[in-house]
Amino acid sequence: MDTVGFIGIGKMGGPFAARSHAAGFPFIVLDVCVAAAGPFVERGARRFTSAAELARVADVVYTALPTPQDVERTALGPDGILAGIRPGGVYVDISTGGPDLIRRIAAEFRKH
Numbered sequence: 243m244d245t246v247g248f249i250g251i252g253k254m255g256g257p258f259a260a261r262s263h264a265a266g267f268p269f270i271v272l273d274v275c276v277a278a279a280g281p282f283v284e285r286g287a288r289r290f291t292s293a294a295e296l297a298r299v300a301d302v303v304y305t306a307l308p309t310p311q312d313v314e315r316t317a318l319g320p321d322g323i324l325a326g327i328r329p330g331g332v333y334v335d336i337s338t339g340g341p342d343l344i345r346r347i348a349a350e351f352r353k354h
Contacts, residue, residue, distance in 0.1 A: 245270060247300030249293055249316055249323075250337070251278045255306025258336065262304075263287060272296050293319070294326030302332045310339040317347045324354055 245268040248259040256278065263269045269287040271279045279289045290296040293316050297303050303323055307313050313335055317323050323333055333351065335344060 244268075244301035245299060247271070247290075247296045247303040248306070249273070249296065249303065250306040250308075250312075251282065252306070252308070254338075255304070255336070258304070258306060270296055270299055292321050292326075293317075293323045294321045297323045297326035297331060297333075298328065300331065302334065303327065305333075305335045305337060307335075307337045310337075310343050313337050313339050313343060314347065318350055324351060327351075327354070 246262050247270045248255060248262065249272045251259045251271055251273045259271065259282065263282060263285065269282065270290055271282045271287050272290045272293060273279050283289050305313060305316055307316060315322065327333060
Protein backbone atom coordinates (compact mmCIF):
# COMPACT_ATOMS: atom_id res chain seq x y z
CA MET A 243 0.00 0.00 0.00
CA ASP A 244 1.28 3.46 -0.91
CA THR A 245 2.66 5.66 1.86
CA VAL A 246 0.97 9.07 1.91
CA GLY A 247 2.90 12.10 3.12
CA PHE A 248 1.08 15.27 4.04
CA ILE A 249 2.75 18.64 4.55
CA GLY A 250 0.49 21.27 6.09
CA ILE A 251 -2.22 19.84 8.30
CA GLY A 252 -3.95 23.01 9.44
CA LYS A 253 -7.46 24.28 8.71
CA MET A 254 -7.52 23.26 5.07
CA GLY A 255 -5.08 20.35 4.99
CA GLY A 256 -6.10 18.79 8.29
CA PRO A 257 -9.51 17.48 7.19
CA PHE A 258 -8.13 16.17 3.90
CA ALA A 259 -5.25 14.50 5.71
CA ALA A 260 -7.63 13.00 8.27
CA ARG A 261 -9.70 11.38 5.50
CA SER A 262 -6.60 9.92 3.87
CA HIS A 263 -5.31 8.68 7.20
CA ALA A 264 -8.69 7.14 8.09
CA ALA A 265 -8.64 5.26 4.77
CA GLY A 266 -5.80 3.19 6.21
CA PHE A 267 -2.85 4.36 4.15
CA PRO A 268 0.57 4.29 5.86
CA PHE A 269 0.77 7.96 6.78
CA ILE A 270 3.53 10.47 7.46
CA VAL A 271 3.19 14.17 8.27
CA LEU A 272 5.07 17.44 8.53
CA ASP A 273 3.74 20.69 9.93
CA VAL A 274 5.47 23.73 11.44
CA CYS A 275 2.97 23.47 14.29
CA VAL A 276 3.94 20.36 16.27
CA ALA A 277 0.52 20.31 17.95
CA ALA A 278 -1.22 19.94 14.56
CA ALA A 279 0.67 16.69 13.97
CA GLY A 280 -0.19 15.32 17.43
CA PRO A 281 -3.53 13.68 16.60
CA PHE A 282 -2.02 11.98 13.56
CA VAL A 283 1.03 10.76 15.48
CA GLU A 284 -1.24 9.43 18.24
CA ARG A 285 -3.00 7.33 15.58
CA GLY A 286 0.25 5.93 14.19
CA ALA A 287 1.56 8.50 11.72
CA ARG A 288 5.26 9.25 11.64
CA ARG A 289 6.20 12.93 11.99
CA PHE A 290 9.00 14.39 9.89
CA THR A 291 10.81 17.72 10.22
CA SER A 292 12.00 18.07 6.62
CA ALA A 293 10.11 17.97 3.34
CA ALA A 294 13.02 16.17 1.65
CA GLU A 295 13.06 13.45 4.32
CA LEU A 296 9.30 13.00 4.04
CA ALA A 297 9.52 12.80 0.23
CA ARG A 298 12.19 10.08 0.46
CA VAL A 299 9.70 7.85 2.28
CA ALA A 300 6.34 8.80 0.73
CA ASP A 301 4.94 7.43 -2.50
CA VAL A 302 2.53 10.38 -2.70
CA VAL A 303 3.22 13.81 -1.14
CA TYR A 304 0.43 16.35 -0.63
CA THR A 305 0.91 19.96 0.39
CA ALA A 306 -1.75 22.29 1.77
CA LEU A 307 0.11 25.45 2.67
CA PRO A 308 -1.02 29.00 3.44
CA THR A 309 0.96 31.03 0.87
CA PRO A 310 2.45 30.58 -2.59
CA GLN A 311 5.87 31.36 -1.09
CA ASP A 312 5.44 28.47 1.36
CA VAL A 313 4.49 26.13 -1.49
CA GLU A 314 7.48 27.16 -3.60
CA ARG A 315 9.95 26.90 -0.70
CA THR A 316 8.57 23.53 0.39
CA ALA A 317 8.60 22.11 -3.12
CA LEU A 318 11.85 23.57 -4.47
CA GLY A 319 13.93 24.72 -1.50
CA PRO A 320 17.26 23.09 -0.61
CA ASP A 321 15.54 20.71 1.82
CA GLY A 322 12.30 20.59 -0.16
CA ILE A 323 10.26 17.87 -1.80
CA LEU A 324 12.24 17.94 -5.05
CA ALA A 325 15.45 17.26 -3.10
CA GLY A 326 14.02 14.02 -1.75
CA ILE A 327 11.33 12.71 -4.07
CA ARG A 328 12.00 9.27 -5.52
CA PRO A 329 11.61 8.27 -9.15
CA GLY A 330 7.91 7.54 -9.65
CA GLY A 331 6.95 9.63 -6.62
CA VAL A 332 3.89 11.83 -6.94
CA TYR A 333 3.55 15.40 -5.67
CA VAL A 334 0.10 17.00 -5.36
CA ASP A 335 -0.47 20.55 -4.15
CA ILE A 336 -3.95 21.45 -2.89
CA SER A 337 -3.03 24.91 -1.62
CA THR A 338 -4.85 27.97 -2.88
CA GLY A 339 -2.06 29.20 -5.17
CA GLY A 340 -2.38 30.11 -8.81
CA PRO A 341 -1.63 28.01 -11.87
CA ASP A 342 1.55 29.97 -12.72
CA LEU A 343 3.27 28.75 -9.57
CA ILE A 344 2.29 25.14 -10.21
CA ARG A 345 3.55 25.40 -13.79
CA ARG A 346 6.93 26.70 -12.54
CA ILE A 347 7.15 23.93 -9.97
CA ALA A 348 6.13 21.30 -12.53
CA ALA A 349 8.87 22.49 -14.90
CA GLU A 350 11.48 22.04 -12.16
CA PHE A 351 10.18 18.57 -11.32
CA ARG A 352 10.30 17.57 -15.00
CA LYS A 353 13.98 18.56 -15.12
CA HIS A 354 14.63 16.31 -12.14
